[in-house]
Amino acid sequence: MSIEHEPEVRDVLRQILGEMKQINGRLESIESRQKQIEESIATLAVNEDLQKMVTQQTATQIQAQLLARDQPAAEKFFSTPELLETTLLKLPIQDLLLAQRVCSRFKATIDGSIKIRRALFFAPEPVAKEWEAVPRMNPLLTQDSQFRRRRFLFTEVAPGCGRYGEKCAFRPTFHIKGGGVRVECKHIVHFLYDAAYFSHGSWKEMLVAQSPKWVHVKPERPHWIRRDIYPQSAPTIGEVCKVAHGKRVPNVRYILPASHQGAEGLSDYPLAYLRLLRGTISSEHTRCKNPRLRRGRRPGAT
Known part of the structure:
Protein backbone atom coordinates (compact mmCIF):
# COMPACT_ATOMS: atom_id res chain seq x y z
CA MET A 1 0.00 0.00 0.00
CA SER A 2 1.46 3.27 -1.12
CA ILE A 3 1.61 6.32 1.02
CA GLU A 4 -0.74 8.20 -1.26
CA HIS A 5 -3.59 5.64 -0.61
CA GLU A 6 -3.17 5.56 3.19
CA PRO A 7 -5.72 8.38 3.97
CA GLU A 8 -8.40 6.65 1.89
CA VAL A 9 -7.85 3.35 3.70
CA ARG A 10 -8.17 5.06 7.10
CA ASP A 11 -11.46 6.64 6.10
CA VAL A 12 -12.83 3.27 5.00
CA LEU A 13 -11.75 1.63 8.27
CA ARG A 14 -13.38 4.40 10.31
CA GLN A 15 -16.60 3.92 8.36
CA ILE A 16 -16.52 0.17 8.94
CA LEU A 17 -15.92 0.63 12.70
CA GLY A 18 -18.85 3.06 12.93
CA GLU A 19 -21.17 0.62 11.16
CA MET A 20 -20.02 -2.20 13.45
CA LYS A 21 -20.86 -0.08 16.53
CA GLN A 22 -24.33 0.59 15.15
CA ILE A 23 -24.82 -3.11 14.50
CA ASN A 24 -23.70 -3.97 18.05
CA GLY A 25 -26.12 -1.38 19.49
CA ARG A 26 -28.99 -2.85 17.47
CA LEU A 27 -28.09 -6.35 18.62
CA GLU A 28 -28.11 -5.23 22.26
CA SER A 29 -31.50 -3.58 21.75
CA ILE A 30 -32.86 -6.76 20.18
CA GLU A 31 -31.55 -8.85 23.08
CA SER A 32 -33.14 -6.49 25.62
CA ARG A 33 -36.46 -6.60 23.79
CA GLN A 34 -36.26 -10.38 23.61
CA LYS A 35 -35.77 -10.56 27.39
CA GLN A 36 -38.84 -8.35 27.92
CA ILE A 37 -40.89 -10.59 25.67
CA GLU A 38 -39.73 -13.68 27.52
CA GLU A 39 -40.62 -12.07 30.89
CA SER A 40 -44.06 -11.10 29.58
CA ILE A 41 -44.66 -14.63 28.36
CA ALA A 42 -43.61 -16.01 31.74
CA THR A 43 -45.94 -13.55 33.53
CA LEU A 44 -48.84 -14.53 31.31
CA ALA A 45 -48.16 -18.17 32.02
CA VAL A 46 -48.10 -17.53 35.76
CA ASN A 47 -51.33 -15.52 35.58
CA GLU A 48 -52.97 -18.29 33.61
CA ASP A 49 -51.96 -20.84 36.23
CA LEU A 50 -53.10 -18.47 39.00
CA GLN A 51 -56.51 -18.00 37.42
CA LYS A 52 -56.96 -21.75 37.42
CA MET A 53 -56.08 -21.96 41.11
CA VAL A 54 -57.79 -18.95 42.72
CA THR A 55 -61.50 -18.73 43.48
CA GLN A 56 -63.90 -16.36 41.80
CA GLN A 57 -63.86 -14.06 44.83
CA THR A 58 -60.07 -13.76 44.77
CA ALA A 59 -60.10 -13.09 41.05
CA THR A 60 -62.66 -10.33 41.62
CA GLN A 61 -60.45 -8.76 44.28
CA ILE A 62 -57.42 -8.87 41.98
CA GLN A 63 -59.46 -7.31 39.20
CA ALA A 64 -60.67 -4.60 41.57
CA GLN A 65 -57.09 -3.82 42.57
CA LEU A 66 -56.10 -3.53 38.92
CA LEU A 67 -59.04 -1.25 38.19
CA ALA A 68 -58.27 0.84 41.26
CA ARG A 69 -55.15 2.14 39.56
CA ASP A 70 -57.33 4.20 37.26
CA GLN A 71 -59.78 5.38 39.99
CA PRO A 72 -59.62 8.87 41.54
CA ALA A 73 -58.14 9.39 44.99
CA ALA A 74 -61.55 9.91 46.66
CA GLU A 75 -62.87 6.61 45.30
CA LYS A 76 -59.78 4.80 46.52
CA PHE A 77 -60.15 6.40 49.95
CA PHE A 78 -63.80 5.47 50.48
CA SER A 79 -63.20 2.00 49.04
CA THR A 80 -60.84 1.23 51.92
CA PRO A 81 -62.97 -0.01 54.87
CA GLU A 82 -60.38 0.94 57.50
CA LEU A 83 -60.07 4.54 56.27
CA LEU A 84 -63.83 4.92 55.91
CA GLU A 85 -64.39 3.57 59.44
CA THR A 86 -61.82 5.99 60.90
CA THR A 87 -63.44 8.92 59.10
CA LEU A 88 -66.96 8.03 60.20
CA LEU A 89 -65.87 7.74 63.83
CA LYS A 90 -64.81 11.42 63.71
CA LEU A 91 -68.39 12.55 62.99
CA PRO A 92 -70.83 13.75 65.69
CA ILE A 93 -73.27 11.06 66.76
CA GLN A 94 -76.22 12.71 64.97
CA ASP A 95 -74.30 12.89 61.66
CA LEU A 96 -72.97 9.37 62.17
CA LEU A 97 -76.51 8.08 62.68
CA LEU A 98 -77.64 9.70 59.43
CA ALA A 99 -74.51 8.70 57.47
CA GLN A 100 -75.97 5.25 56.79
CA ARG A 101 -78.43 6.95 54.43
CA VAL A 102 -75.64 8.22 52.16
CA CYS A 103 -75.05 5.01 50.23
CA SER A 104 -75.00 1.25 50.59
CA ARG A 105 -71.23 1.29 51.20
CA PHE A 106 -71.61 3.59 54.19
CA LYS A 107 -74.46 1.51 55.61
CA ALA A 108 -72.53 -1.74 55.18
CA THR A 109 -69.50 -0.22 56.91
CA ILE A 110 -71.59 1.08 59.82
CA ASP A 111 -73.48 -2.20 60.25
CA GLY A 112 -70.30 -4.25 60.12
CA SER A 113 -68.11 -2.12 62.41
CA ILE A 114 -68.32 -2.90 66.13
CA LYS A 115 -66.50 0.38 66.89
CA ILE A 116 -69.14 2.42 65.07
CA ARG A 117 -71.98 0.44 66.67
CA ARG A 118 -70.53 1.19 70.10
CA ALA A 119 -70.19 4.87 69.20
CA LEU A 120 -73.87 4.86 68.19
CA PHE A 121 -74.85 3.07 71.43
CA PHE A 122 -76.11 0.03 69.50
CA ALA A 123 -73.58 -2.25 71.24
CA PRO A 124 -72.17 -2.14 74.79
CA GLU A 125 -68.57 -1.22 75.43
CA PRO A 126 -66.34 -3.84 77.08
CA VAL A 127 -65.62 -3.25 80.77
CA ALA A 128 -62.53 -4.73 82.41
CA LYS A 129 -63.81 -4.34 85.99
CA LEU A 256 -92.47 -1.51 95.92
CA PRO A 257 -93.58 1.39 98.13
CA ALA A 258 -92.59 0.99 101.77
CA SER A 259 -96.21 0.79 102.93
CA HIS A 260 -96.96 -2.13 100.60
CA GLN A 261 -93.81 -4.22 100.68
CA GLY A 262 -95.75 -7.04 102.31
CA ALA A 263 -97.44 -7.96 99.02
CA GLU A 264 -96.01 -11.24 97.81
CA GLY A 265 -95.75 -12.64 94.32
CA LEU A 266 -96.59 -9.37 92.57
CA SER A 267 -93.30 -7.52 92.65
CA ASP A 268 -92.40 -8.69 89.14
CA TYR A 269 -95.64 -7.45 87.55
CA PRO A 270 -96.55 -3.83 88.43
CA LEU A 271 -99.90 -3.75 86.61
CA ALA A 272 -101.31 -6.50 88.80
CA TYR A 273 -100.02 -4.65 91.83
CA LEU A 274 -101.73 -1.46 90.68
CA ARG A 275 -105.03 -3.32 90.35
CA LEU A 276 -104.56 -4.61 93.88
CA LEU A 277 -104.07 -1.06 95.20
CA ARG A 278 -106.85 0.52 93.15
CA GLY A 279 -109.07 1.07 96.19
CA THR A 280 -106.25 2.61 98.19
CA ILE A 281 -105.32 4.94 95.34
CA SER A 282 -108.92 6.05 94.86
CA SER A 283 -109.28 6.83 98.56
CA GLU A 284 -106.06 8.85 98.46
CA HIS A 285 -107.40 10.88 95.52
CA THR A 286 -110.65 11.54 97.36
CA ARG A 287 -108.77 12.67 100.45
CA CYS A 288 -106.63 15.06 98.39
CA LYS A 289 -109.65 16.61 96.64
CA ASN A 290 -111.66 17.14 99.84
CA PRO A 291 -109.94 19.68 102.15
CA ARG A 292 -111.67 18.19 105.17
CA LEU A 293 -110.25 14.72 104.40
CA ARG A 294 -106.67 15.75 103.72
CA ARG A 295 -103.97 13.98 105.64
CA GLY A 296 -103.47 15.46 109.09
CA ARG A 297 -107.03 16.81 109.37
CA ARG A 298 -109.99 15.22 111.09
CA PRO A 299 -113.53 15.37 109.69
CA GLY A 300 -115.24 18.41 111.10
CA ALA A 301 -112.01 20.29 111.70
CA THR A 302 -111.77 23.77 110.26
Missing part, protein backbone atom coordinates in the same frame (compact mmCIF):
# COMPACT_ATOMS: atom_id res chain seq x y z
CA GLU A 130 -67.54 -3.91 86.49
CA TRP A 131 -67.25 -1.98 89.77
CA GLU A 132 -64.89 0.55 88.15
CA ALA A 133 -67.16 1.24 85.18
CA VAL A 134 -68.18 4.88 84.68
CA PRO A 135 -71.57 5.29 82.95
CA ARG A 136 -71.68 7.45 79.83
CA MET A 137 -75.01 8.88 78.75
CA ASN A 138 -76.30 8.58 75.20
CA PRO A 139 -75.79 12.18 73.98
CA LEU A 140 -78.99 12.09 71.91
CA LEU A 141 -81.09 11.53 75.05
CA THR A 142 -79.97 14.50 77.11
CA GLN A 143 -82.56 17.22 77.58
CA ASP A 144 -80.29 19.91 76.11
CA SER A 145 -79.68 17.81 73.02
CA GLN A 146 -83.40 17.21 72.46
CA PHE A 147 -84.25 20.91 72.77
CA ARG A 148 -81.32 21.98 70.58
CA ARG A 149 -82.23 19.58 67.78
CA ARG A 150 -85.98 20.21 68.21
CA ARG A 151 -86.48 16.47 68.36
CA PHE A 152 -88.28 15.11 71.39
CA LEU A 153 -88.65 11.50 72.40
CA PHE A 154 -92.27 10.54 73.02
CA THR A 155 -93.65 7.15 73.95
CA GLU A 156 -97.03 5.51 73.61
CA VAL A 157 -99.99 6.32 75.86
CA ALA A 158 -99.02 5.77 79.47
CA PRO A 159 -101.23 3.72 81.84
CA GLY A 160 -103.67 5.75 83.88
CA CYS A 161 -103.32 9.05 82.00
CA GLY A 162 -106.85 9.11 80.61
CA ARG A 163 -107.48 12.59 81.93
CA TYR A 164 -104.90 13.87 79.43
CA GLY A 165 -106.75 12.46 76.43
CA GLU A 166 -106.42 9.39 74.23
CA LYS A 167 -103.37 10.79 72.40
CA CYS A 168 -101.50 11.43 75.62
CA ALA A 169 -97.87 10.38 75.80
CA PHE A 170 -95.02 11.10 78.13
CA ARG A 171 -91.54 12.35 77.37
CA PRO A 172 -88.73 10.72 79.35
CA THR A 173 -85.62 12.68 80.27
CA PHE A 174 -82.40 10.93 81.22
CA HIS A 175 -79.73 11.97 83.73
CA ILE A 176 -76.55 10.38 85.04
CA LYS A 177 -76.70 10.00 88.80
CA GLY A 178 -73.90 8.27 90.65
CA GLY A 179 -73.22 4.99 88.93
CA GLY A 180 -76.56 4.76 87.17
CA VAL A 181 -79.19 6.53 85.08
CA ARG A 182 -82.26 8.35 86.35
CA VAL A 183 -85.29 8.55 84.04
CA GLU A 184 -88.03 11.10 84.71
CA CYS A 185 -91.32 10.81 82.84
CA LYS A 186 -93.36 13.94 82.12
CA HIS A 187 -96.78 13.89 80.47
CA ILE A 188 -97.18 15.89 77.27
CA VAL A 189 -100.71 17.23 76.79
CA HIS A 190 -100.07 18.38 73.22
CA PHE A 191 -97.22 17.94 70.80
CA LEU A 192 -94.91 20.85 70.14
CA TYR A 193 -94.82 22.34 66.66
CA ASP A 194 -91.44 20.96 65.57
CA ALA A 195 -91.50 17.88 67.78
CA ALA A 196 -91.09 14.50 66.17
CA TYR A 197 -93.06 11.51 67.37
CA PHE A 198 -90.91 8.40 67.13
CA SER A 199 -93.32 5.50 67.49
CA HIS A 200 -91.01 3.25 65.49
CA GLY A 201 -87.37 3.45 64.55
CA SER A 202 -83.85 2.43 65.39
CA TRP A 203 -83.87 4.59 68.55
CA LYS A 204 -85.56 1.73 70.41
CA GLU A 205 -82.44 -0.39 69.91
CA MET A 206 -80.05 2.29 71.19
CA LEU A 207 -78.63 1.89 74.68
CA VAL A 208 -79.64 4.43 77.28
CA ALA A 209 -76.04 4.65 78.47
CA GLN A 210 -72.79 2.74 78.39
CA SER A 211 -71.93 0.67 81.50
CA PRO A 212 -74.76 1.76 83.85
CA LYS A 213 -75.01 -0.14 87.15
CA TRP A 214 -78.73 0.59 87.46
CA VAL A 215 -81.55 2.53 85.81
CA HIS A 216 -84.18 4.24 87.96
CA VAL A 217 -87.49 5.10 86.28
CA LYS A 218 -89.36 7.85 88.13
CA PRO A 219 -93.01 8.25 87.01
CA GLU A 220 -94.84 11.56 87.09
CA ARG A 221 -97.53 10.33 89.46
CA PRO A 222 -96.29 9.58 92.98
CA HIS A 223 -98.58 6.57 93.53
CA TRP A 224 -97.08 4.68 90.61
CA ILE A 225 -94.62 1.97 91.50
CA ARG A 226 -91.01 3.00 91.30
CA ARG A 227 -89.12 0.76 88.92
CA ASP A 228 -85.42 0.03 89.10
CA ILE A 229 -83.58 -1.96 86.45
CA TYR A 230 -80.53 -3.96 87.46
CA PRO A 231 -79.51 -5.22 84.02
CA GLN A 232 -77.00 -7.88 83.10
CA SER A 233 -76.20 -5.57 80.18
CA ALA A 234 -77.07 -1.97 79.38
CA PRO A 235 -80.84 -1.61 78.68
CA THR A 236 -82.14 -0.13 75.46
CA ILE A 237 -84.46 2.85 75.22
CA GLY A 238 -87.28 0.55 74.16
CA GLU A 239 -86.84 -1.58 77.27
CA VAL A 240 -86.87 1.46 79.54
CA CYS A 241 -90.08 2.71 77.90
CA LYS A 242 -91.69 -0.69 78.45
CA VAL A 243 -90.72 -0.60 82.12
CA ALA A 244 -92.16 2.91 82.42
CA HIS A 245 -95.43 1.62 80.96
CA GLY A 246 -95.58 -1.26 83.41
CA LYS A 247 -94.76 -3.99 80.91
CA ARG A 248 -92.86 -7.11 81.78
CA VAL A 249 -89.18 -6.91 80.81
CA PRO A 250 -86.45 -9.49 81.60
CA ASN A 251 -83.78 -8.62 84.19
CA VAL A 252 -85.97 -6.04 85.94
CA ARG A 253 -86.43 -5.66 89.68
CA TYR A 254 -89.40 -3.62 90.90
CA ILE A 255 -89.08 -1.71 94.18
